[in-house]
Amino acid sequence: MADETNKLDKATIIVHSGDMDKIYSALIVANGALSMGMEASLYFTFWGLERLKKGGLEKGSLSKMHMLGIGKSMINSRMKKANVASLEKLIQDFKELGGKIIACEMTMEIMGVKKEELRDDLIDEYGAVGTYIHEARESKITLFI
Template sequence: MSEKATIIVHSGDLDKIYSALIVANGALAMGMEVSMYFTFFGLLRLKKGGLNKGALSKMNMLGIGKRMIRRRMKKANVASLERLFADFKELGGKVIACEMTMEIMGVKRSGLNTDLIDSYGAVGTYIKEARNSTITLFI
């Protein structure tokens, strides 16, 4: 059995989505299996056009902080969220969308970017993934 990481993506904050994808891609690059379980405000980033809509968790300053961070990331050659997600999928990463959150927040499958999602599930799906993981993270 190969090593596995499971990440709950609870936050939709831009910096936290970046962190989750960077860690996930690093684990994949090191030969691990990786599942990302998107729930609550993290799930909203899977909506069509929603990937870049999050604010920063700190120092957003009405969007000025977000623009400053994006400029610094570009200068440091940090990949875009789109590129990080494409790499994640290409390396075999798995994305699970939380069905309970979809129901609570009124999110329909038709409103999600289904190219990013591998499956839909509830807490039991997450537990099954986490039970077999050597690393579990909550971001």
């Protein structure tokens, strides 16, 4: 087993949830890691993978306080007033800073998601659990969001 000295200055995040606030959290942490000189990988699986569909990035609901869509509108309004970047801007920044996005092949099979449905401008790799384990094994930081 690799000890801490053999790990790269890298963060690997499993993006399991498709909730808007959790996608924001994953991208903000990942962009923070990249801006501090680290490598960063996002492994999108299950409902997180839904956000990589064409037109799907902004479709997630809130994990709490959804209130039939009213909560999301309120949060979006507050975020706009606070000059928080959109999810599209955050994911573009992530890619421009050298971040890596992996789409889970098992989830694609289970949920019937075809490659043509996903944004190929974002995805660097399609992989299974072994791909995630490889990324996580060499990372100093791993998160599940």
